[in-house]
């Protein structure tokens with residue numbers, strides 16, 4: 628198949644493109660910048676520049692590329708600084724999930740593309756009631772924390788638009804497996820605490836496993852929604868100490884809910900204390916997918932032991948940041 632990957636240079640895109648090529652697909656990979664053309668070529672794809680917020684440009688680029696399938700992996704989180712105003716951090720990503728999805732779907736329709744796979748998110752989204760692990764059929768949180776409402780609405784919008792068009796939505800778990808994963812610095816600096824009893828559950832996924840599931844989803848008929856998460860949804864009180872240990876960092880601090888609400892806001896409290904995890908049974912059953920890292924327990928060690936080792940070897944604090952071994956490229 629000719630596969631058009633919107634967002635080929637991102638955390639998931641860079642893992643996905645080589646796997647698609649290995650599977651025998653011809654890949655067109657996008658970046659907003661022509662400067663990354665060589666990088667995309669090195670991954671094995673033909674590079675094109677694309678801004679998903681320019682619908683005329685999206686139309687033209689897709690029509691010229693003549694793909695058989697489109698994968699939407701575009702987000703705008705590379706420079707994100709997380710704050711208590713979650714929706715502000717995600718504002719551009721939310722546009723990519725609404726306007727960007729509309730533009731890609733319209734172009735797909737016009738180009739006669741009938742395979743469409745798009746990125747969504749599994750963790751922290753389902754209703755905070757009943758058992759700890761939820762399937763794709765369980766209701767989404769009807770009242771997410773105020774600071775996350777726009778982001779939750781954007782994900783709902785994407786999921787409805789894509790499945791109404793016959794496409795597939797992948798609700799990935801929280802990504803890990805890269806030396807610049809967003810959680811590394813806060814965990815290393817002991818800025819990511821266990822809140823209250825630490826009962827909020829997170830579903831993780833190693834980036835390589837997320838990419839493998841995406842390859843399989845492309846070969847599956849839609850419409851459908853799949854949780855792409857590992858086998859072990861886990862409460863913060865279990866995964867956070869393991870994450871810190873894999874990085875050879877100090878153990879996470881513990882803070883009461885009231886203090887976390889004051890310092891980090893309601894969304895952080897909900898995530899750390901009430902969130903439910905996601906089941907991957909449907910993806911295993913229907914896509915024939917099996918994660919190569921069934922649990923974050925072995926995945927964190929594989930991903931972060933080299934990061935910890937590089938930190939221990941970091942010799943000269945006066946050395947330029949660009950030479951710092953903790954800034955491993957992925």
Ligand SMILES: NC(=O)c1ccc[n+]([C@@H]2O[C@H](COP(=O)([O-])OP(=O)(O)OC[C@H]3O[C@@H](n4cnc5c(N)ncnc54)[C@H](OP(=O)(O)O)[C@@H]3O)[C@@H](O)[C@H]2O)c1
Pocket residue numbers: 633634635636637638639640657658659660663677678679680700701702703704705706723748799800801802803807808809
């Ligand atoms: N499920 C998850 O946990 C999850 C999901 C997504 C991201 N993240 C995390 O967020 C961090 C940053 O993610 P990332 O490395 O994937 O970077 P990112 O900045 O989110 O970029 C992702 C991709 O989207 C493209 N893109 C950005 N704006 C676009 C636009 N207007 N039109 C079309 N394409 C656009 C980027 O292209 P260019 O930058 O090349 O222009 C890139 O290819 C990583 O730590 C990642 O793990 C986590």
